Amino acid sequence: MTWWMTDETHDPVRTSWVDGANGHADFPIQNLPFGVFSPPAGDARIGVAIGDSILDLSALASQLPASEALRHRRLNALFALPTEQRRLLRHAISGMLSDRAIADRVIPHLHAAADCTLHLPARIGDYTDFYVGIHHANNIGRQFRPDNPLLPNYKYVPIGYHGRASSIQPSGVPVRRPLGQRKPPEADAPIFGPSTRLDYELELGVWIGSGNALGTPIPIGQAADHVAGFCLLNDWSARDVQAWEYQPLGPFLAKNFQSTISPWVVTAEAMAPFRLAQPPRPQGDPDPLLYLQDEADRQHGALALTLEVSILTAAMRVRGDAPVRLSQGPASNMYWTVQQIVAHHASNGCNLNPGDLLGTGTISAADRSGYGSLMELSAGGKEPVALPGGESRTFVADGDEIILRASASAAGFTSIGFGECRAMILPAQ
Amino acid sequence: MTWWMTDETHDPVRTSWVDGANGHADFPIQNLPFGVFSPPAGDARIGVAIGDSILDLSALASQLPASEALRHRRLNALFALPTEQRRLLRHAISGMLSDRAIADRVIPHLHAAADCTLHLPARIGDYTDFYVGIHHANNIGRQFRPDNPLLPNYKYVPIGYHGRASSIQPSGVPVRRPLGQRKPPEADAPIFGPSTRLDYELELGVWIGSGNALGTPIPIGQAADHVAGFCLLNDWSARDVQAWEYQPLGPFLAKNFQSTISPWVVTAEAMAPFRLAQPPRPQGDPDPLLYLQDEADRQHGALALTLEVSILTAAMRVRGDAPVRLSQGPASNMYWTVQQIVAHHASNGCNLNPGDLLGTGTISAADRSGYGSLMELSAGGKEPVALPGGESRTFVADGDEIILRASASAAGFTSIGFGECRAMILPAQ
Numbered sequence: 001m002t003w004w005m006t007d008e009t010h011d012p013v014r015t016s017w018v019d020g021a022n023g024h025a026d027f028p029i030q031n032l033p034f035g036v037f038s039p040p041a042g043d044a045r046i047g048v049a050i051g052d053s054i055l056d057l058s059a060l061a062s063q064l065p066a067s068e069a070l071r072h073r074r075l076n077a078l079f080a081l082p083t084e085q086r087r088l089l090r091h092a093i094s095g096m097l098s099d100r101a102i103a104d105r106v107i108p109h110l111h112a113a114a115d116c117t118l119h120l121p122a123r124i125g126d127y128t129d130f131y132v133g134i135h136h137a138n139n140i141g142r143q144f145r146p147d148n149p150l151l152p153n154y155k156y157v158p159i160g161y162h163g164r165a166s167s168i169q170p171s172g173v174p175v176r177r178p179l180g181q182r183k184p185p186e187a188d189a190p191i192f193g194p195s196t197r198l199d200y201e202l203e204l205g206v207w208i209g210s211g212n213a214l215g216t217p218i219p220i221g222q223a224a225d226h227v228a229g230f231c232l233l234n235d236w237s238a239r240d241v242q243a244w245e246y247q248p249l250g251p252f253l254a255k256n257f258q259s260t261i262s263p264w265v266v267t268a269e270a271m272a273p274f275r276l277a278q279p280p281r282p283q284g285d286p287d288p289l290l291y292l293q294d295e296a297d298r299q300h301g302a303l304a305l306t307l308e309v310s311i312l313t314a315a316m317r318v319r320g321d322a323p324v325r326l327s328q329g330p331a332s333n334m335y336w337t338v339q340q341i342v343a344h345h346a347s348n349g350c351n352l353n354p355g356d357l358l359g360t361g362t363i364s365a366a367d368r369s370g371y372g373s374l375m376e377l378s379a380g381g382k383e384p385v386a387l388p389g390g391e392s393r394t395f396v397a398d399g400d401e402i403i404l405r406a407s408a409s410a411a412g413f414t415s416i417g418f419g420e421c422r423a424m425i426l427p428a429q
Numbered sequence: 430m431t432w433w434m435t436d437e438t439h440d441p442v443r444t445s446w447v448d449g450a451n452g453h454a455d456f457p458i459q460n461l462p463f464g465v466f467s468p469p470a471g472d473a474r475i476g477v478a479i480g481d482s483i484l485d486l487s488a489l490a491s492q493l494p495a496s497e498a499l500r501h502r503r504l505n506a507l508f509a510l511p512t513e514q515r516r517l518l519r520h521a522i523s524g525m526l527s528d529r530a531i532a533d534r535v536i537p538h539l540h541a542a543a544d545c546t547l548h549l550p551a552r553i554g555d556y557t558d559f560y561v562g563i564h565h566a567n568n569i570g571r572q573f574r575p576d577n578p579l580l581p582n583y584k585y586v587p588i589g590y591h592g593r594a595s596s597i598q599p600s601g602v603p604v605r606r607p608l609g610q611r612k613p614p615e616a617d618a619p620i621f622g623p624s625t626r627l628d629y630e631l632e633l634g635v636w637i638g639s640g641n642a643l644g645t646p647i648p649i650g651q652a653a654d655h656v657a658g659f660c661l662l663n664d665w666s667a668r669d670v671q672a673w674e675y676q677p678l679g680p681f682l683a684k685n686f687q688s689t690i691s692p693w694v695v696t697a698e699a700m701a702p703f704r705l706a707q708p709p710r711p712q713g714d715p716d717p718l719l720y721l722q723d724e725a726d727r728q729h730g731a732l733a734l735t736l737e738v739s740i741l742t743a744a745m746r747v748r749g750d751a752p753v754r755l756s757q758g759p760a761s762n763m764y765w766t767v768q769q770i771v772a773h774h775a776s777n778g779c780n781l782n783p784g785d786l787l788g789t790g791t792i793s794a795a796d797r798s799g800y801g802s803l804m805e806l807s808a809g810g811k812e813p814v815a816l817p818g819g820e821s822r823t824f825v826a827d828g829d830e831i832i833l834r835a836s837a838s839a840a841g842f843t844s845i846g847f848g849e850c851r852a853m854i855l856p857a858q
Contacts, residue, residue, distance in 0.1 A: 126593055144677070151677060153673055153674060153676065156610060156619050157610055159677075159681075161590070161680075162681070162685065163591055164555055165555050166555050166643075167780055169643070176643075178778055179777055180776065181586055189585070190585050190718070191718075192718045214605075215687075217858075238777070241777070244586065245588070246677070246679075247580050248570070248580060248588075249560060249679040249680065250590050250677070250678040250679025251679075252588075253773070253774075253776065256779045257778045286618060289620075290621070344682070345682075347608060347609065347682065348608055348609050348670070348686040349607055349686045350686050429645075
């Protein structure tokens, strides 16, 4: 088995006996994402999402492979397992949830997801954010450096930087509008106060599985084996703080006040049917350097994922309106694949650990229907985005909720989704 | 008690009954730094350095305050304690090591430091590196941006960025020369291979003690209470990789392959006598914004520390030579104090945790006698630094050992030191 090959757990005719699982937009039996949840009045434990329910894997650990790792309160030990052991676990869970003969034994360990609290799935040792969305890099680059939007290194180096692990929170935890330094163009000196240009960024998150020893790079051909799964990531960004602070060492307080992730880890195994050949590089672009080239990555390295952003303002909430979509686009707008960013990250010997999180950077489409931030949609705040009911936004307002979603689909397979990555903005303190 | 006030543990007439402690350059009884060590054939545990010995605090935990925190294998729980509890512990240890009447009971728990292995003192959740050495910022800025060495934000924003926690290693662990992309000026495209411009950076490390909740800034007046102690930090840097990769998001693979710290945590309490008024800002520089202003910080915020770098090349080692000093300078060349970088870091609500590590950035003096990197000493590789025996260096060579040291001194007090921060360069794989 290799990372892009499918098996009977992906079979679209496989169904589950769990109510509401079959046809579920996010969590049919073909998905089986891992997470950490607390049932009502219970402690945090490892579970798997199935339809609108959560199966308590800790309670069933003795009947499953990798039982020791299932008894932890974080997924790090599960992530650290060899790919083959995670695959055996997936098969066992898929069998358990499809075999009606054993349903009576399993049902006591199912919880209604709506009654449970979801936590960060892993202890995040280090968090790294990349910049692989080439349309985003172009759009933002044009605003910060009109003459020079895409720097000369972009098509050679999968640009990345270290972010803050401590302030990553699961979907649902509100975000306090940060204070910070900003320098209005007309002012002689900066002022300190609440950010007035608070933005979201639509990103894919990548959970590292098994790590590498310090000093030992991960060859591109082995990079996929170090990926445990995926999530959504909202890299909240204070654009006014960012513009003033980011030179010469990169973004810092503009982004480290909070990041929001979707709590379910959609496994690399679940994503096997949703692998695509990399789109060809535009005419005239250089080939990747050899340490970033791999035939399997070229054939199967991209992801058949559609990403979208919605907003629910306070006024919409009062009216009882549904969230409104701001943009939608494909993850194939990544200039570098997940395998390439993993191999690049470890190419100097930097050690990755189970539970490390990588962000792809904002994934925008070439046109505004798929722009992944308000900075792009509002052209840097110059063109307000119209919303229903007469509202408009250049940046996010207090009380706004931003909701990221993702779904994977491929001909002949059952679509799966990531669940929500959602948070509301609270006023500055 | 406040952070700059001294007490009887700092009294220069206090002596220890431990052989070799009195007059020890680094670890007299006035220092008492914490660390994590393994005695021969023993497990990792918490200890304190005294002269050339280590006192096993885990074995004596039941006789000391904070006994629960002393039984861990890392200092995080000790760092998390309120300052007042850490102070009580210091008093108890100082008493134990000065009171000859109880020496017989304590001696069984002393180990010769030379026989022990020293480990990372804490689990580092997040590592942040600042850029407070204004002479370094000027020197490096001039090489990367000749027209624009110090950017307009420098005198308002304590510039910082997130670094890699996983690859921080204690003194003594060798450093593998990293591979990476670099673009020679004459080449059309970058090449991938061993760095040819590997450098050290002389920095002070700051260990975070008690943390702050997400969304709750740390006021500058309380910042000192969140600092547990200090160490030396060598922020190894591949200058060729850095020059090519660092725009627009900052250094990444140029620095995350390894960083080296001294293993002893010189506590904030031990540093109380070595506090100075901040040097006045140069004429014409702006005042710090209000959230970075504090009278106690102005009066006592700087550190009376002398920092130095030495080198021992392979040829010198063969000849049996001692290391040669490359530079020496005062820590007062920091444009921002430790309290200011802590308050700035949390000013947007970013949560700091016990065991987080902050680096100050390279601390250079105004002239080359105190330049904290080879990039500065060799003027970007153009002026080789002469060494004894006819050798010279523009950057570090395989087999070189770089040794950082620091000592604190003040009139009327016993000087204390940080011990070594040392590592050897291994050839690229």
